[in-house]
Amino acid sequence: MSDPQPTRNTFVGDTWVIARRGLLHMRRQPEMLADATIQPIMFVLLFAFVFGGAIHVPGGGSYRSFLMGGIFAQTIAFGSFGVAIALAHDRTNGAIDRFHALPIRRSSVLAGHAVANLLKALVPITLMSLAGLAVGWRIQGGVLDAIAAYGVMIVFSFAVIWVGVLLGSVVATPEGVQGIAFVAIFPITFVASTFVPVTTLPTGLRQFAEWNPVTALAGALRNLFANPGGVTPAHGSWSLMHPVLYTLLWGAGIVALCAPLAISRYQASIAS
Amino acid sequence: MPVENAIEAKGLVKRYGDKLALDNVDLDVARGSVCGLLGPNGAGKTTAVRLLTTLTTPDAGTAFVAGHDVVRDPSAVRRSIGLAAQDATLDGLLTGRENLIMIGELHHIGRRAAKLRATELLERFGLADAGDKVCKEYSGGMRRRLDLAATLVSEPEVLFLDEPTTGLDPRGRNELWDVLDGLVAGGVTILLTTQYLEEADRLADDIFVVDHGRVIARGDARSLKRQVGGDQLHVVCANVDDLATVAELVERVSGHTATIDGPARSVTAPTDGGAAALATLGGELAERAIAVDDLGLSQPTLEDVFLTLTGAPLEADDAEQPGAKRGRKKAAK
Numbered sequence: 043m044s045d046p047q048p049t050r051n052t053f054v055g056d057t058w059v060i061a062r063r064g065l066l067h068m069r070r071q072p073e074m075l076a077d078a079t080i081q082p083i084m085f086v087l088l089f090a091f092v093f094g095g096a097i098h099v100p101g102g103g104s105y106r107s108f109l110m111g112g113i114f115a116q117t118i119a120f121g122s123f124g125v126a127i128a129l130a131h132d133r134t135n136g137a138i139d140r141f142h143a144l145p146i147r148r149s150s151v152l153a154g155h156a157v158a159n160l161l162k163a164l165v166p167i168t169l170m171s172l173a174g175l176a177v178g179w180r181i182q183g184g185v186l187d188a189i190a191a192y193g194v195m196i197v198f199s200f201a202v203i204w205v206g207v208l209l210g211s212v213v214a215t216p217e218g219v220q221g222i223a224f225v226a227i228f229p230i231t232f233v234a235s236t237f238v239p240v241t242t243l244p245t246g247l248r249q250f251a252e253w254n255p256v257t258a259l260a261g262a263l264r265n266l267f268a269n270p271g272g273v274t275p276a277h278g279s280w281s282l283m284h285p286v287l288y289t290l291l292w293g294a295g296i297v298a299l300c301a302p303l304a305i306s307r308y309q310a311s312i313a314s
Numbered sequence: 315m316p317v318e319n320a321i322e323a324k325g326l327v328k329r330y331g332d333k334l335a336l337d338n339v340d341l342d343v344a345r346g347s348v349c350g351l352l353g354p355n356g357a358g359k360t361t362a363v364r365l366l367t368t369l370t371t372p373d374a375g376t377a378f379v380a381g382h383d384v385v386r387d388p389s390a391v392r393r394s395i396g397l398a399a400q401d402a403t404l405d406g407l408l409t410g411r412e413n414l415i416m417i418g419e420l421h422h423i424g425r426r427a428a429k430l431r432a433t434e435l436l437e438r439f440g441l442a443d444a445g446d447k448v449c450k451e452y453s454g455g456m457r458r459r460l461d462l463a464a465t466l467v468s469e470p471e472v473l474f475l476d477e478p479t480t481g482l483d484p485r486g487r488n489e490l491w492d493v494l495d496g497l498v499a500g501g502v503t504i505l506l507t508t509q510y511l512e513e514a515d516r517l518a519d520d521i522f523v524v525d526h527g528r529v530i531a532r533g534d535a536r537s538l539k540r541q542v543g544g545d546q547l548h549v550v551c552a553n554v555d556d557l558a559t560v561a562e563l564v565e566r567v568s569g570h571t572a573t574i575d576g577p578a579r580s581v582t583a584p585t586d587g588g589a590a591a592l593a594t595l596g597g598e599l600a601e602r603a604i605a606v607d608d609l610g611l612s613q614p615t616l617e618d619v620f621l622t623l624t625g626a627p628l629e630a631d632d633a634e635q636p637g638a639k640r641g642r643k644k645a646a647k
Contacts (some may be wrong), residue, residue, distance in 0.1 A: 066408060146420050
């Protein structure tokens with residue numbers, strides 16, 4: 043065959059071919075599709091109706107409107123697992139070897155996973171927005187701020203994918219990934235302003251929550267949507283006073299730290 | 315580099331930790347021929363395939379596949395080869411057709427050409443009806459056939475098939491052998507690994523016997539069997555009284571000393587005459603009206619090859635298989 047060298051041109055195409063495969067996977071795995079569709083809707087309804095009456099939002103306002111920023115943040119944080127599990131599956135069933143014997147850049151396999159997962163992240167974000175609107179959540183700020191909010195979500199979704207790639211490179215089995223998901227991401231998403239205002243937390247947990255990136259993301263979204271709980275406090279931790287900037291710093295930090303580490307760990311894990 | 319050989323490897327060494335998976339291996343495979351790597355689990359067969367298909371790099375030695383250096387020009391190698399790994403590695407959530415199209419696109423033959431090629435290959439491998447079903451619904455034999463079809467999408471010069479029939483029932487194995495015969499007729503060079511002498515004999519022109527990371531013998535099936543002592547004639551007599559007469563007959567036909575096992579009423583002797591010797595012996599026995607319970611020609615097995623070549627019985631040493639090892643090690647964490 044007179045194939046061209048794997049160049050920049052073919053890299054983009056190859057990445058897209060592998061990304062398309064990832065999207066087909068989601069469509070054909072009912073449990074994965076449920077994670078991306080039913081789960082976020084269920085969370086919105088559950089927290090809105092079950093906890094809605096019990097939690098008081100400082101500064102006033104409806105809990106349902108407060109809730110949405112948190113649920114967006116939690117779902118985005120959980121997004122890191124999709125890519126980790128997909129990579130672990132590829133490694134255990136030999137797909138990675140098949141790809142690596144093809145005339146493609148090896149990084150296009152990782153890039154394909156990343157693109158697929160970024161696109162997959164848009165599904166729950168869209169559905170949650172609709173579910174939120176149905177239970178009474180509103181974008182109370184300006185259009186540009188709302189666009190910025192969705193932009194921040196996409197940036198953060200991109201960042202956590204690299205946490206997932208790192209996890210998928212270090213932990214070899216899908217089961218192992220599930221295990222870590224439970225012990226690591228659950229506390230991170232719950233000891234935060236996700237569902238309750240951080241002021242209600244005891245000392246120790248509160249400091250952790252104040253600097254937690256999930257709190258930052260939730261706060262940034264509330265701020266940009268002009269939802270309750272999004273009012274920047276006049277004093278408090280720097281992180282709470284600058285939620286958008288702090289969130290973007292986290293996003294950049296995660297990518298700067300995790301992406302090179304993930305790529306090198308991934309290369310090392312397959313180079314035997 | 316000489317161009318007459320499709321695969322040319324010299325002094326390949328690969329270590330996994332303190333284990334030598336390949337210990338100074340030389341291979342040469344002529345264009346258009348079928349080469350078999352024969353050996354037990356853990357002998358180094360899969361490691362050799364991984365090195366030649368650029369999935370891993372050698373610690374020492376050189377290898378050229380289709381004229382390209384596997385270390386210096388891996389992408390040229392990847393453009394020239396097809397690989398069917400030990401476990402069928404097709405995507406279970408994609409249909410057979412989608413799998414083939416994806417591989418075609420990743421070989422940069424273009425989406426339209428990839429679609430045409432997929433249809434053509436599905437038909438050729440008897441998968442036209444199953445082409446739009448997801449692969450996890452395929453039988454073992456169908457998966458293997460699709461795996462083979464996938465290696466052919468790019469019309470490769472050299473095919474690597476790692477234990478192509480492992481896990482198949484006899485019918486599936488026969489079907490696959492027929493498919494491979496067709497490929498060979500098409501002129502492609504094939505390197506396959508197997509644990510079965512019968513399979514190597516059936517498919518390969520040239521066999522490398524591998525053990526503990528070293529090539530311990532090389533030749534076609536006939537010459538290997540000759541080294542092992544070839545086929546064995548064996549007769550089980552109906553009556554103990556006939557043993558001596560039968561032994562004499564067997565020795566005359568085979569030209570070798572016969573071994574008599576009294577309690578089993580059996581006589582065995584190596585033979586170079588193959589099926590013809592068996593027919594002659596059968597004729598002689600019938601002429602003398604000697605009743606036998608069993609009469610046959612047994613082919614040497616891999617077990618026999620190893621006993622003869624290494625003086626030690628075949629032992630499975632499963633520390634090799636890098637994929638499996640990695641999975642286990644990480645899973646234990």
